[in-house]
Amino acid sequence: MNDQVSYDVVVIGGGPVGENAADYAIRGSDRTAVIVEHELVGGECSYWACMPSKALLGPGAALEAVRALPGAAERVTDARPDRDALLAWRNTVTSSRDDSSQVEWATGAGIDVLRGHVRLDGPRQVRVGEQLVHARQAVVIATGSVATIPPNPGLREALPWTSRDATNIVDVPGSLLIVGGGVVACEAATWLCDLGATVTMAVRGDRLLPKTEPFVSERVAAGLAERGVDTRFSTTLSSVDRPDAADTGYGRIHGGSARVVFDDGAELTVDEILVAAGRSPATADLGLSSIGLEDKGPIGVDDQLTVPDHPWLYAVGDVNGRVALTHMGKYQARVAGKVIAARAGNGDIDDARYFASSDHDAVPQVVFTRPEMAAVGLTEAQARDRGLEVRVLESDISVAGSYLLGPDYSGHAKLVVDDARGVLLGATFVGAQTGELVHSATVAIVGQVPLDRLWHAVPSYPTVSEVWLRLLDQAH
Ligand SMILES: Cc1cc2nc3c(=O)[nH]c(=O)nc-3n(C[C@H](O)[C@H](O)[C@H](O)COP(=O)(O)OP(=O)(O)OC[C@H]3O[C@@H](n4cnc5c(N)ncnc54)[C@H](O)[C@@H]3O)c2cc1C
Numbered sequence: 111m112n113d114q115v116s117y118d119v120v121v122i123g124g125g126p127v128g129e130n131a132a133d134y135a136i137r138g139s140d141r142t143a144v145i146v147e148h149e150l151v152g153g154e155c156s157y158w159a160c161m162p163s164k165a166l167l168g169p170g171a172a173l174e175a176v177r178a179l180p181g182a183a184e185r186v187t188d189a190r191p192d193r194d195a196l197l198a199w200r201n202t203v204t205s206s207r208d209d210s211s212q213v214e215w216a217t218g219a220g221i222d223v224l225r226g227h228v229r230l231d232g233p234r235q236v237r238v239g240e241q242l243v244h245a246r247q248a249v250v251i252a253t254g255s256v257a258t259i260p261p262n263p264g265l266r267e268a269l270p271w272t273s274r275d276a277t278n279i280v281d282v283p284g285s286l287l288i289v290g291g292g293v294v295a296c297e298a299a300t301w302l303c304d305l306g307a308t309v310t311m312a313v314r315g316d317r318l319l320p321k322t323e324p325f326v327s328e329r330v331a332a333g334l335a336e337r338g339v340d341t342r343f344s345t346t347l348s349s350v351d352r353p354d355a356a357d358t359g360y361g362r363i364h365g366g367s368a369r370v371v372f373d374d375g376a377e378l379t380v381d382e383i384l385v386a387a388g389r390s391p392a393t394a395d396l397g398l399s400s401i402g403l404e405d406k407g408p409i410g411v412d413d414q415l416t417v418p419d420h421p422w423l424y425a426v427g428d429v430n431g432r433v434a435l436t437h438m439g440k441y442q443a444r445v446a447g448k449v450i451a452a453r454a455g456n457g458d459i460d461d462a463r464y465f466a467s468s469d470h471d472a473v474p475q476v477v478f479t480r481p482e483m484a485a486v487g488l489t490e491a492q493a494r495d496r497g498l499e500v501r502v503l504e505s506d507i508s509v510a511g512s513y514l515l516g517p518d519y520s521g522h523a524k525l526v527v528d529d530a531r532g533v534l535l536g537a538t539f540v541g542a543q544t545g546e547l548v549h550s551a552t553v554a555i556v557g558q559v560p561l562d563r564l565w566h567a568v569p570s571y572p573t574v575s576e577v578w579l580r581l582l583d584q585a586h
């Protein structure tokens with residue numbers, strides 16, 4: 111075996127972000143790139159996160175949409191999706207964790223794929239087992255993140271589920287405690303109810319989805335309560351006791367029941383615990399100290415995704431701690447790839463497209479709870495914290511387009527406006543099928559479209575987008 115190979119670009123981690131970075135760095139050139147992956151090409155997103163979670167959520171949302179609409183509702187015989195068919199659909203969406211089509215895509219794009227765990231071994235060099243791989247131009251770290259398990263007494267020993275188990279669920283627990291109140295917690299509570307589990311949520315703070323507008327938290331909490339979820343706020347686990355904990359594999363129940371005591375003395379016995387308490391950048395065991403960086407925490411980068419004082423090193427996606435979302439990581443990857451390509455050709459990299467500016471204040475996100483929520487940019491509280499002069503435009507979503515989704519449609523929308531400049535800073539929508547509304551707001555924010563111009567953007571009748579009229583009418 112040749113134990114040293116060279117490429118122009120070496121990408122560590124073959125998730126969606128690493129794939130895009132490699133592609134954009136060599137596209138249309140004769141430069142070479144390799145992706146080194148120690149698990150599955152396609153990463154967390156394809157097999158353990160976005161794709162399986164959305165596969166598990168889609169059928170329940172579709173059933174709810176049908177049940178909301180007279181004429182169709184009468185044909186629905188069950189409020190819940192078919193469990194076996196739902197799990198089979200999840201397997202289809204994740205290709206049953208077979209990454210051959212993603213490897214085929216990479217090789218088709220001229221990118222080599224190497225299997226193994228990577229450690230940096232000094233500047234521009236990585237080690238994969240016995241193999242040394244040298245990077246002539248750039249090393250891109252795209253190793254993603256891992257679930258965090260908080261140090262509550264007995265919790266780690268109880269071998270709780272993480273999101274990997276919840277998305278790759280095989281055995282549906284009769285009763286389940288979810289620790290956390292963020293995005294994973296709320297989405298997982300939704301699909302676990304669809305699968306028939308009895309769900310309790312232990313939330314440290316006083317509301318769900320604490321980074322969103324407060325009305326989102328209220329409506330999502332009400333939606334979960336309607337499904338029977340018992341949400342306990344401002345609480346932590348004092349102890350967890352699970353004598354028969356066992357590593358039975360992803361999505362299988364990890365042993366016997368667990369007895370949980372909360373900080374107020376309340377007790378609960380459940381079949382399984384799902385920890386959804388955030389994620390940490392995957393920087394341990396990456397050899398970062400070989401180039402003078404810390405072996406933990408996010409890898410800091412500038413807006414060109416370059417690590418300060420290491421002009422050959424880039425970090426993109428969850429691992430840099432900027433925004434843990436697939437679409438934002440892929441955006442960073444496009445920017446980093448273009449920067450690498452331009453630097454290779456000694457091109458100019460001062461143009462706006464070589465800076466990941468949207469990471470700071472134009473991040474869109476859709477949370478696929480019921481009701482769904484979609485937001486972009488700053489919340490009112492975030493804008494005020496930045497000392498901006500803020501005006502708020504707010505309306506229930508009650509237009510012909512929403513009524514036609516069902517007579518009981520309920521939704522709410524809010525725009526945050528920079529009063530001094532007359533442009534949007536943020537937008538939040540909550541209600542069924544609002545996910546598709548958010549891109550219009552993203553365009554308005556990124557384009558810094560003045561509100562008096564936006565007023566001329568006429569939404570089609572009868573669509574939910576007509577809520578823009580209700581909101582913008584308040585601006586004059
Ligand atoms: C349950 C869940 C649902 C989510 N849903 C959404 C959603 O709907 N929309 C959204 O935008 N975001 C969602 N996210 C977030 C999204 O999954 C991440 O932001 C995204 O996966 C980040 O992509 P990445 O390429 O940076 O990292 P990853 O997808 O984690 O890929 C990193 C890759 O690097 C590999 N790797 C790590 N270390 C090494 C090493 N030393 N050597 C070799 N290979 C290595 C890993 O095996 C992995 O394949 C969700 C997250 C979770 C947990």
Ligand SMILES: NC(=O)c1ccc[n+]([C@@H]2O[C@H](COP(=O)([O-])OP(=O)(O)OC[C@H]3O[C@@H](n4cnc5c(N)ncnc54)[C@H](O)[C@@H]3O)[C@@H](O)[C@H]2O)c1
Pocket residue numbers: 260261289290291292293294295297313314315319320346386387388389433434435475476477478
């Ligand atoms: N639809 C989507 O876009 C989507 C879906 C799932 C996940 N994601 C992303 O994946 C990332 C991870 O999601 P997440 O839900 O794990 O993280 P998160 O940051 O959204 O939520 C973490 C939650 O855990 C709580 N928490 C933290 N430490 C705790 C502790 N010690 N004890 C109890 N509770 C604790 C926090 O208060 C918070 O409510 C996020 O960036 C999220 O946006 C996105």
